[in-house]
Amino acid sequence: MDRARHLRNYDLHSWTGLALGFFVYVVVFTGSVAVFHHEILTWEDPAKRLTVAEEPAQMNEIFTEWLAARAGGEAPEFVRFSYPTSYEPYFVGGMTIKDENGKFEYTEQRWDSATGAPLPTRGAGLSEWLLDFHRDLMWPEGLGGRTAGRTIVGIIGVALMLAIITGVVAHTKILEELFTLRFFRSVRLKWQDAHKVMGLWGLPFYSMIAFTGAILGVVAILGPLVALLTFKGDQEALFAAVLGEQVEASGEPAQMVSVDDMASLKMPDGDAPVWYVVMNHYGDANARFDIYFEPDRELTIVEGFQIDGVTGERIADSQFEKLTAANHVLNAVTPLHYGTFGGIALKFAYFALGMSLAVITALGLMMWVERRLHGSTGSRSDRVYLIIGRLATGGTVGMPLATAALFIHDKLYVGAEEQRMFWTGLTYFAVWAAPIGYAFWRKNDYAVTRETLALSGGALCAAAFINAAITDYSFLSLLGDGHKIAGFVDVSLLVVGALTLAFSLRLPERRAAEARKTRVRTQAEPERKITPVAAE
Amino acid sequence: MTPVLLVIVCLALVCLAAATWKAPRLSSAIVWALTATIFSSAALLVHAPGPFAQKALWITLAVPVIWVGFQFWTYWDGKPWRPAAGLIAITCLCGGIVFLSEPLT
Numbered sequence: 001m002d003r004a005r006h007l008r009n010y011d012l013h014s015w016t017g018l019a020l021g022f023f024v025y026v027v028v029f030t031g032s033v034a035v036f037h038h039e040i041l042t043w044e045d046p047a048k049r050l051t052v053a054e055e056p057a058q059m060n061e062i063f064t065e066w067l068a069a070r071a072g073g074e075a076p077e078f079v080r081f082s083y084p085t086s087y088e089p090y091f092v093g094g095m096t097i098k099d100e101n102g103k104f105e106y107t108e109q110r111w112d113s114a115t116g117a118p119l120p121t122r123g124a125g126l127s128e129w130l131l132d133f134h135r136d137l138m139w140p141e142g143l144g145g146r147t148a149g150r151t152i153v154g155i156i157g158v159a160l161m162l163a164i165i166t167g168v169v170a171h172t173k174i175l176e177e178l179f180t181l182r183f184f185r186s187v188r189l190k191w192q193d194a195h196k197v198m199g200l201w202g203l204p205f206y207s208m209i210a211f212t213g214a215i216l217g218v219v220a221i222l223g224p225l226v227a228l229l230t231f232k233g234d235q236e237a238l239f240a241a242v243l244g245e246q247v248e249a250s251g252e253p254a255q256m257v258s259v260d261d262m263a264s265l266k267m268p269d270g271d272a273p274v275w276y277v278v279m280n281h282y283g284d285a286n287a288r289f290d291i292y293f294e295p296d297r298e299l300t301i302v303e304g305f306q307i308d309g310v311t312g313e314r315i316a317d318s319q320f321e322k323l324t325a326a327n328h329v330l331n332a333v334t335p336l337h338y339g340t341f342g343g344i345a346l347k348f349a350y351f352a353l354g355m356s357l358a359v360i361t362a363l364g365l366m367m368w369v370e371r372r373l374h375g376s377t378g379s380r381s382d383r384v385y386l387i388i389g390r391l392a393t394g395g396t397v398g399m400p401l402a403t404a405a406l407f408i409h410d411k412l413y414v415g416a417e418e419q420r421m422f423w424t425g426l427t428y429f430a431v432w433a434a435p436i437g438y439a440f441w442r443k444n445d446y447a448v449t450r451e452t453l454a455l456s457g458g459a460l461c462a463a464a465f466i467n468a469a470i471t472d473y474s475f476l477s478l479l480g481d482g483h484k485i486a487g488f489v490d491v492s493l494l495v496v497g498a499l500t501l502a503f504s505l506r507l508p509e510r511r512a513a514e515a516r517k518t519r520v521r522t523q524a525e526p527e528r529k530i531t532p533v534a535a536e
Numbered sequence: 537m538t539p540v541l542l543v544i545v546c547l548a549l550v551c552l553a554a555a556t557w558k559a560p561r562l563s564s565a566i567v568w569a570l571t572a573t574i575f576s577s578a579a580l581l582v583h584a585p586g587p588f589a590q591k592a593l594w595i596t597l598a599v600p601v602i603w604v605g606f607q608f609w610t611y612w613d614g615k616p617w618r619p620a621a622g623l624i625a626i627t628c629l630c631g632g633i634v635f636l637s638e639p640l641t
Contacts, residue, residue: 005612012565012611154600161604166611214600222577222599226592229578229634242589326593 006170013166017364020159022395025361027156027213029399030134032354035339035347036489038087040127043489044410046471047119050089050112057116060258063093067282070107071097075249077104079279081259084113085294087485091116092276123420126410129428130403135216138425147220154217160210167199174200187512188370195363198356205353212337215330244319252285257312267293267303275302285310290320299341300331344488365392374511393445394436397452400500402432404456407463407493411470446510453504460497464490560620561610568623569606573599575630582637 017024033040042048063081078096082088091111099105110119132138132146139149171177177196182189199206227238240246256279265274270293278290287309292302306318315321323331335341339350369389372378378385409427413420439448467490556563577595584591610619 005614008561008611012608158600158603158607161600162607165604165608211600215597218599218603219596222574222596225574226578226581226595229574230581230637238592242592244589324590324593326590326597329597330593 006172009166009169013163013170014368016159016163016166017361018368020156021163021361021365022392023152023156024160024163025358025365025396026137026399027134027153028160028209028354028361029358029403030130031209031213032351032358033403034131034134035350035354036492037127037131037338039344039347039485039489040130042087042485043467044126045122047110047122048087048089049486052084052086052089053112053114056084056113056263057091057111058260059091059111059116060260062111062116063091063259064256066093066109067095070095070109074098075284076282078106079282080276081279082276083263083274085275089113090119121417123417125413125420125424126406129406129421129424133428150217150220152217154214154220157210157212157214157217161207161214164199164203164207164210168203171196171200188367188375191363191367191370195360195367198360202353202356202360206357208336209354209357212333215333216337244322246280247286247288249281249284250286253283254285254287254310256283256287256309257289257307261312262289262291262307265291265307267305270303272303279309282309288315288318295335295341299335300328301334302331362392362396365396389445390439391436393448394439394452395432397449397456398432398435400456401435401452401459402428404459404463404497405431408459408466411463411466444510446508450504450507450509453507454501457497457499457501457504460493460500462497464493464497556620556624560616564610564620564623565607568620568627569603569610572606572623572626572630573603575627575634576602579630579633582634 059081067076067079074097076095076097078094080092080094082092082094084090088110090113092108093111094106094108096104096106108121110121111117112119129138134153136146136149136153139146139152168174177193178200179197181193181197223238224235227233227235231237231241259277262277263274266272272293272295275292275294277292279287280290281287289307289309290304291307292304295301295303305320306315307313308315339346366389369385369392372380372385373382373389406424406428409424413423415423435448435452438452439445442448467486552563552567556568577599581588581591581595606619606623610623613619
């Protein structure tokens with residue numbers, strides 16, 4: 001490759017990383033935590049720390065009465081019934097109806113798996129925030145809503161793909177760089193080596209996560225755009241062309257198949273119990289029920305088939321029976337992206353690799369600033385690079401602290417359940433912003449990183465103890481006789497918190513070269529006060 | 537199209553033309569790679585052989601790759617105008633194919 005091309009490629013890598021690197025960091029960091037969405041869901045809600053009853057309650061009467069009472073004579077647009085699982089050890093019923101303004105309103109109820117007694121509902125908070133912030137940045141309705149947020153995340157996935165490709169092309173000595181880690185050289189070399197080594201070793205995972213993330217995000221904007229172009233704006237015609245014509249409601253009321261009878265359905269080639277049922281045209285003679293089974297560690301979101309909602313007979317020509325190679329590939333995208341196909345060990349691997357990608361991105365940002373502040377690159381004043389450096393430092397180390405703070409907030413929150421999500425978001429942004437302000441006040445990015453990470457580690461450990469105190473469960477008893485998943489989260493919080501704390505204490509308090517200068521100056525003038533490095 | 541919208545579209549096109557003239561690589565990576573991806577995907581969807589549902593799924597999978605491929609090309613090519621001209625040509629050609637085709641039903 002000629003030098004001009006190499007430089008252009010390097011520029012593209014550098015500017016993609018700088019322009020979107022921080023967003024990549026945000027999405028990657030939140031994604032690494034969101035891998036444990038189901039486990040955190042159980043940890044945050046003590047009502048979920050139940051065991052699935054061996055003899056489940058008969059639910060059909062309870063469910064149909066609840067539906068009738070909630071629908072108030074209206075035909076529901078969407079009905080769903082979930083059976084107890086280890087993550088959600090109770091029955092869940094959900095339905096969507098149109099209110100008087102034509103807006104869709106979703107309502108949900110959960111019941112004890114042994115007795116069928118209604119369980120109290122809890123407002124969405126910690127786990128939902130972590131997952132949705134990763135998926136759509138909780139993008140506000142006034143600015144395009146979740147679809148806009150998802151599209152932005154998809155574009156970030158595309159940017160990450162571009163950064164990966166240009167990064168690989170920039171490496172002319174890949175084999176050599178795979179094993180080069182100069183720990184005892186300058187700060188910049190250390191960061192550069194770590195950036196390259198981690199980037200090259202994790203390359204297959206990072207490529208997969210960028211590609212699947214881009215697909216999951218880009219689909220949100222691609223569907224309407226393609227419909228606009230090829231179907232002249234008719235999105236429903238597009239869905240019909242892709243998904244096939246759906247059966248229309250007949251308008252004739254009919255008795256539905258019992259949810260208790262559906263509980264015994266099985267996939268012909270599997271043994272997994274029914275997970276949930278989506279009921280189309282509930283209460284109508286043309287009702288169709290989609291039966292979903294949790295795949296047994298296979299690379300697909302769900303497995304299932306469709307039955308007639310009145311007779312219970314399997315529909316032979318439904319979309320479930322016409323799966324092609326393209327369907328299988330697309331169905332594999334979500335489990336591949338979220339690591340849901342291989343158990344808890346795989347989730348830990350995803351977490352570690354995801355965090356390493358976050359570190360690579362942060363290192364890239366730090367190197368960019370370092371080269372301009374202490375190297376020969378860059379045409380702007382030091383002040384500009386200092387501001388970028390402070391924003392990048394505060395923003396990157398603020399995110400672990402904000403995440404740790406959410407765990408504590410979840411246990412200490414005492415307000416109304418409907419307001420839980422609002423206060424969760426407020427806490428998240430307030431705590432995230434604090435280290436940015438601190439970085440400008442402290443004027444020493446090394447100290448800010450060290451202190452904020454130490455605080456994050458302490459907060460993670462504290463969250464486990466607060467959970468034990470507030471919910472009357474010690475994590476030790478949880479690991480013995482109590483609920484395994486919640487106990488596992490507690491222990492993970494303690495381990496990750498302790499590791500973060502230990503790691504932060506090994507970080508330098510100031511830039512090594514500057515520390516040397518200060519030492520020399522102090523020896524020459526012992527009475528002079530030592531100034532923080534970045535303030536000089 | 538209302539006159540206000542027409543003015544906005546014209547202004548946007550003038551700005552885009554100016555940006556392309558000033559920085560052909562950057563504008564191509566940010567704007568033209570995206571438009572070329574969208575229109576080429578739509579044209580493929582309309583005219584490529586095979587069942588529509590299958591084409592739609594495969595193209596969904598291909599879109600991020602096509603997009604990144606175009607972006608990469610803008611900085612790979614030695615001449616800054618070649619990728620810009622190429623992407624504009626793809627956008628216009630595929631746009632013409634899509635708009636002149638009968639709408640799918």
